[in-house]
Amino acid sequence: MASDTIALGIADPDARPIGERLHDWVVTVDHKKLGILYILYSLFMLVIGGVEATIMRIQLIVPHNHFVSPQVFNRMFTMHGTTMIFFVAMPILFGFGTYLIPLMIGTRDMAFPRLNAFSFWMTAFGGLLLYFSFIGGNGLYGAGNAPDVGWFAYAPLTSRAFSPGHSTDFWTLALLVSGIGSIGTAVNFITTILCMRCPGMTLGKMPLLAWLNLVTGGLVILAVSPLTAAQIMLSIDRYLGGHFFDTQAGGAAVLWMHFFWIFGHPEVYVLIIPCFAFASEIIPVFSRKPIFGYPVMVGATVAIGFISMSVWAHHMFTVGMSSYGNAFFTATTMVIAVPTGIKIFNWIGTMWGGKIQFRAPMLFCIAFLFQFLIAGLTGIMLGASPFNWQLSNSYFVVAHFHYVIVGGILFTVFGAFYYWFPKMSGRMYNDALAKWHFWLFLIGFHLTFDFMHIPGMLGMPRRIYTYEPGRGWDIWNLIITIGVFFQIAGVLVFVGNLLWSLLKGEPAGNDPWDAWTLEWSTTSPPPDYNFAKIPVVESRRPLWDIKHPEDPDWKYE
């Protein structure tokens, strides 16, 4: 059967030469292959970003450490932040979206398959550009190497005067290029979801994953475009001698902040909403109940999308806004808690009265619920602007966002990985290794990021390559760094499990979880054309209807 060709190339029975098979992957426009390419690319970048994080943590393990120089440390956090956000989190989520959306809405490919390939390669090329700065960043002045301006690259640090050499050029070009890729992906998501659904799948009957990716697509379009515009301006400044962010010629540093965070805040929801989507697919299946309050979940997501466009300046509480500005952005920031809370409560409602199976995907999702709760509450603390004047730019912020990003995004992504791995590869993962991965990573995560809140409240700013002893920060930094090694162990187990299962895993069958959405109705891995016959659906859980003809869903929706 043709289905085997997408089994990551490894289960491929036909003995075509390896070069030819690789060539297939490079020129492919198939959404499943592109999705897998996205995911593998991001996993690779995750390890790189993780190594950078480890270097930082080793440097900070004791005060006045000399593991790396300040210059190297500054490059590390810039590269770590940029890599993790733009070349790990975004592409991995796009990868799952690209793989899953056509399958879940019952169609054969994305709306624009070639645009899809173009977007992926733009993203990949962006990452290459960023890392090329290690080689090409020195430039004329022999200054610089990798960029060292921080991931939000505040002006005027990025101007030629303060960043000679080419490192910042590579940074801005990398984001420009990958931004174009992201916009392409978003256009594709939106068009696919609106125009390619299988018969019967009205908007109200789409799986939540499709809905949430639709909202994400909209957010990407409205958020990444401003970033692209700002990067164009920065390039004009750096290459053509413009003055957009040149404070010596009257330019305003604060303008860059606004432009960046008009992107930056919606961006964090671009990252978390697809993770909400994973949770919304996984939790019902392992609780054996439909999602609680489907229309409310959709509404809450749309509300989050809208509100998130108006809260950006909560990253700028310390730049000296008027008291009205501060109050306004405090209000909008806190209002976000309401729809987000609704989502949390609905997931609890879904589990309530169910029969919860603690399989690996579900474990990750439950951990996500606990951790996201805490992360959201620290977000509220940061949103109270006076409290923010103390916490901003301290390790408390670092703790807050790693709690959401690692505790929220990474955990659900791992969950999603285990959940759809059988579909993508046709094989079951090793359950024992998955549990090891979970517990190691959970322990590491909590050691690192729970204790990170404390030095922040004791006055430790972020982005410092070293610190003074005797300020009460030493012990916390030690614990934080120890936690990282548990995380590394966890990730290593994960990668090992991945490889082992690809080669030796048991065949998974079409529907190992007894699940309800369309991707489980086709073979694992799905054939090139996904469905032999385009399905027709009548409810949100088409496979439930088949499995329970006596009590189908469409009676209740």
Added chain:
Amino acid sequence: MKPSEQTRSLGRSIAGIAVLLAGFLLAATLCFGSSPNASQIPSIFKPQSTPADSIFRLSLLVLTITGLIFLIVFSLLAYTVTKYRRRDGDDGREPPQVYGSNQVELAWTVIPVLIVLVLFLATARVIHSIQDAPKPPGTIEVIAIGHQFWWEFRYPALGVVTANELHVPVSDSSNPSPTFITLLSADTDHSFWVPRLAGKTDLIPNRENHTWIDPHETGLYLGQCAQYCGTQHAKMLLRVYVDSREQFDRWVQNEKKPAVVSDEVGEGRRIFETTACLNCHAVSGTVADGHFGPDLTHLMSRTTIASGAAPNTPEQLKMWIQNPDSIKPGSLMPAMKLDEKDLDALTAYLVTLR
């Protein structure tokens, strides 16, 4: 694994993690409690000035509310996860399929809305009380200018210019003498943060920002630059000395005077004024009038050099002048490459700048 075993091992693991975390916490508090200079910890929970104090009170409210939310939702989650796990001998039938409930949805929409309202009102009050505070008559005005990677402090009304160590008088409630600080930047963004006195405010080129403090107790308060500003952002430390009124006046009197230059160190002075030093440093009363680096008129009245990176001793001064990178790699002062004799003479001159 059978479901029951599954949950039991789940429970065991959770217990294990809890013990582990508690152990770390205990170890940490032990080390932390025996820390020699606990008074030097720039904790936001030990406020000594009105703005920091109002923030502290607000933070208690916010922490209480979020803490309660955490407890409730956490317990709800934990209860759900344990109560509704699949049990031993499960009959394999699907549980009742529930699709939602409007009443419940309404409840968990309205309650958070109310909480948010409370939080917002409390916050708005504090914003107003700090940001729109009136200036009482006895106010001291200071201009703080951020440089890569040091602080310049000017007291225009008192005619004082100094660096890195800010002196302010203590402010008692009967006779308040708060300090209002205008924040400017000479190059990139910085942020002025002394946690026990006030929240941080950025120093941004082309922009004038303000903050104020009114410390209630004398003593030394530590802080540091809190906005990434380049290579040595980490060592752009801040020291605020809160003096009694008399101490402060004495300090001002001394700082106002031009440098006292004795003939004994004429050689050092000559070196200072013929090497590049005077391009970047000012010593009032002499020809040295540079402004790229800190004012050195009363260098020895400071306890640290290079914005807190090293104690202000003759040895450290020598090391600094010979090679600033040995103390603060990446600082903008070049290594001066003097021979041993000149260096000694120069240092001898510098230590007379009291």
Added chain:
Amino acid sequence: MSSATLARSSNESAWALPSRGRVGMFSLIAAESAVFTIFVVAHIYYIGKSLSGPTPKDLLELPIFSTVCLLSSSLTIHLAVRALRKAKVGVFGLWWFLTMALGAIFLVATGREWQHLIYEKGFTISTNLFGTTYYSLVGLHAFHVTVGLLAIALAMIFTLLGKVKPEHSERLDVFSLYWHFVDVVWVIVFTVVYVIGR
């Protein structure tokens, strides 16, 4: 495979979804609007903030003629697509050519304005803040006109080769959305740069 029997009855006939081209184009336009918004905001923010001259008043004249050309090209492209839909390929070619010509006139006019500013007035992108925002905003728009013109020229070549058929009217219609968008943006740029900015 059981996927065929997922529903009680098939109501495929009633199943209609929006056209891919239109949705895709509208998404793209939304993204482009966001890009332009940022540039417009930057321009407005910096009005009157230049530390040194020259000011917009010293340099800019209202480009009325080219504006009229560009705006009328929106009408001609509409007429072209309508003609094609009615299978009048010849009429289509005429209108299409007119669209191209009007767009080209606009571009030439912008080019001459720039030439005048750069070579005669010595006013460049690095002169002052006004220079930076003016050249970037007008340039970004001109770039979009150029891209549109290239696409129009391509379609023109196909028309001359006789390859354009009435069934292509849907695609050209989607493209014309882009062209209308470029026109609308010009109205905003015109207002901001030449009216408010002066």
